[in-house]
């Protein structure tokens with residue numbers, strides 16, 4: 001008797017540059033350094049440039065900025081304006097800590113479809 005098995009879909013995983021947790025790609029935010037040297041949030045994961053992944057939490061965003069992880073990962077200096085812009089983004093769209101992951105996931109799915 002052949003057993004029909006649902007094969008699990010391949011989930012691309014990325015590692016958060018701050019907490020080093022592996023998560024499915026869409027649970028992370030990709031920050032891209034564009035060829036022009038600007039930093040952009042890449043919600044679709046398709047922008048050209050050097051990218052780094054962060055959890056969708058304010059915690060990882062803020063420590064990434066404070067501890068220069070992001071600068072190190074992207075090999076770029078982050079000026080005060082860009083830093084403020086990224087923090088602004090995290091306050092608006094990201095959850096504090098890990099309590100609101102479900103909401104974050106919905107947000108990401110909405111952005112991708």
Ligand SMILES: [Zn+2]
Pocket residue numbers: 016017018019020021054055060
């Ligand atoms: Zn993280």
